Amino acid sequence: MVNFDGELYSDEVVLFDGNNRAFRYGDALFETIRVVNSKIFFWEPHYLRLMASMRILRMEIPMTFTMEYLKEEIERTLNANDLDQTAARVRITVFRNGNGLYTPDSNEVSWLIDCKALDSGFYQIAEKDHEVELFKDHYLVAGLLGTVKSTNRIINTLAGVFAQENGYQNCLLLNHDKQVTEAINGNLFVVKGNTIKTPPLTDGCINGIMRKQLIDIIGKTDEFELSESSVSPFELQKADELFITNVISGITPVTRYRKKQYGNSVASKLLGRLNAVVRLT
Template sequence: MINFNGDLLSKNSFFLNHENRGLRYGDALFETIRVVNGKVFFWEDHYLRLMASMRILRMEIPMTFTMEYLEEQIMAAVTANSLENSPVRVRLTVFRNNGGLYLPLTNDVSYFIEANALESPFFVLNKNTYEVELFKDFYVNPDMLSTLKTNNKLIHVVGSVFAEENGYQNCLLLNSEKMVVEALNGNLFLVKGNHIKTPPIKDGCLNGIIRKKLVGILGALEQYTIEESHISPFELQKADELFITNAIVGIQPISNYRKKEYSTVVAMDLLGKLNATARLG
């Protein structure tokens, strides 16, 4: 079942048409959210990011779009799929309503919510081989639009095809200034000793929820230092660890980049702290 503007519809319903602006122009935003046993992980952060993104794209925010209302709609979709006692991956998509060419006829919006089962209620560290490579066919622009979770993800789509064709589990993206900004599906962290770096938002990386949480966690720990600064491709092979973060996986360690193999000591330590934060928050 899918929640479309508060109505629960079967997944094979034709509730969008050829005039949909998300399809035509990528005029849409989305949040990918983890829900476990009825608890929406980091919901306030997701909600505030969505509201800020809608304002940036000049979408009209409905009066009904309160935290409580949207959480209720998320849980309605979860319950309609009989997943209220399960770990769930939820996607909340908001798009400008039909009409117009590049210039919309209205800034009013609609939404739909999907819910699909996950395997684990906790963030779990994947220790399987996870090899990455730089994707250099196209570059991310270091601007505010690149930091939003919009439906304009062609670089990520083509990069995913490149990774699949070449036997990689993921790719790292560069911005137009040739700095490493993120992975195809999440933010990047680099570990050297007890010092940890992640690209700054101004470099064009996604303003990720788990990125934000880990920066906060690391800032409160005496054994690590955290820095938001440029990451050059030359730094990658000098690192002790590299890992990717997103709201569904949590922390995904990178095992190999070119001839370098990485450890997972810090990633494992931080995963426990992230799980604890998710349970509390």
């Protein structure tokens, strides 16, 4: 079952036609959320990012779009799919209505909530290879739009195809200044000694919810120093660890980049602190 504008429909029901602006122009955005036993992880940051992104895209925010209303609709969708007592991945997609060509004839929106089961409740370090390579065919554009989770993810898609064709588990994306910006599916953190660096939002990376959580966790420790600064490709092979963050997987350590192999001791330590934060929220 999916939730379309507050009504529940079977997955088999056709809800959109060829004029849908998300299909025609990528005129949409989304939030991917982790839920365990109906507990929504980091719901307030997700909601605030959704509202900010809609404003950036000049979408008209419905009066009903309160934090409480959307939370209730997420819970209703989970219940309808028998996922209220397990771990689940929830996606909220918001798209602009109306016709028009590039210029829409309306800024009103519709929305869709769908969900799928996840294997585990709390975050875990995956004990498997995660080799990455730079994706240099196309570049991300640094700026405010780069921070928005729009449905226009063609560079991420092409990087995923490149990774699949060449036997990598992920790719690192570059901006036009040839700085490493993020991975296909999350933000990048680079560990060197006791310094943990992550690219700034001004370099064009997604304003990740898990990125913010890790920045807060690292900032509260005396053990590590956080640096939000540009990452050069030359730094990757000098790093002690690389890891990728998103709200579904939590922290994914990179095991190899070219000839360099990495450990995961810092990532594992931070994951423990992340799970402690999740239990308290």
